[in-house]
Amino acid sequence: MTDLRSTERFSDRVADYVRYRPDYPQALVGWLHGLGVDADWTVADIGAGTGISSRLFLDAGHRVTGVEPNAPMRDAARQWLAGAEGFRAHDGTAEATGLPDASVDLVIAGQAFHWFDPVAVRREFARLLTPRGLVAIFWNTRRLVGTPFLEGYERLLHQYGIDYVSVAERYADDDTMARWFGHGYRGMASFPHTQRLDYAQLLGRTLSSSYMPMAGHPNHEPLLVALRALFDATQSGGTIAFDYDTRIFAGHPDT
Template identity: 65%
Template sequence: MTIMQDLNSTERFSDRVADYVRYRPTYPEALIDWLRKAHGVVPDWRVADIGAGTGISSKLFLDAGHTVIAVEPNAAMRTAAAEWLGSHVKFLAVDGRADATNLDDASIDLVSVAQAFHWFDPERTRRECHRILRPGGLAAIYWNTRRLTGTPFLEGYEALLHTYGTDYTSVDERYADEPRMREWFGAGWRGAASFDHHQLLDFEGVRGRLMSSSYAPQAGHPKHESMIVALRKLFDACAVDSRVSFDYDTQVYVGEVP
């Protein structure tokens, strides 16, 4: 596989936590339904949500009745997750990495890895997932893939990222496709699915969604102000009832981890 780990990936989002909490998309409940019906996942399965960030993916499984251990190395993001979800009796946030979760051997029924997967070292992560999963346990790897075409807004937003993003192309190329995920799971491969997902956002939401991305130049950067002006122009040209739609395909890959 060609996915490579960024040595600074655990700190890339430290100064973007507030926007990340408020404006990053959730994941569709259809993903949980598919895991139930197609793969036998039940609410009493214990979930390790690796690279849990601010808890968006953890909440998906908490709402479905699971006990969730959120594993996150970034202190700011882990604190945000604990502040949001810490009152839930089935939630625990711990300091750990994808290749060193600090969880016990064979202690987990389902490993959940969402948007953060593309930052991980794939081989070391696979070894760690194998270690913490019980025999017969599963890993679900999933993320929201923003649609690049289909509406003037989506196409204009993609062009904006290429114009103003700091390292957008290199980050965008990290996401794996199904052949690479089949390779990652190897003999443990069980299946894949895709679900429609959407965010309907006003301008403040669009700005926050943009600024939650690690490649968006922040205030003080030479490109920041012109980027926000371009975003405002794009929004005004495309908004309907003061909203635009971010459209996603939520991709999910499931299997045992041999």
């Protein structure tokens, strides 16, 4: 959305995004196959970013078009997935992909979905689908409580994040997603997912978030001090557990 520069705000974080952002559990693909999705279904990954979700479906045998408006992220996806057959990167937005009508069997959107205009993308996604097609929306929801690290990390985001609350509030709850799909809603599932991170990886993961201050911001150095202290106090064997619940919603959206 224009107020938070959704297509631009990750441009200076691409390297950290590629190296430290979590992937998604393979169980997502298995769950979709249980709904009738097959490896011969063509996939459009909307807001593909650096290709994290595209990789998941390429590995499952799908051909994937990664639609991404941010040029540095699109270039990173091309470079990272250069050896994967069946991938192409496409310059387009979620609301105006530029892909042909009824050209895609499975439209997917990962973590980027919370930046989209929900009304416009529902129309666009429905336009792209073949008659048998489905839309699958999924993202990693970071656990906020349950361990000293998780609880300390949430406090750290509130203290040092630039617009953390504004971004966090953009994630939809389960009922909102069911309403977004309407009568074509097929259901949802949730899967546990974890990253084990050493300090360097934790730092990269933290700075990959668009609401965290980069070098030169007055919050940047205090953030580094607080993050190091949190890691040292909560690590076990030189790593911490960055825990998520990965939620997926699927169906054929009403128009």
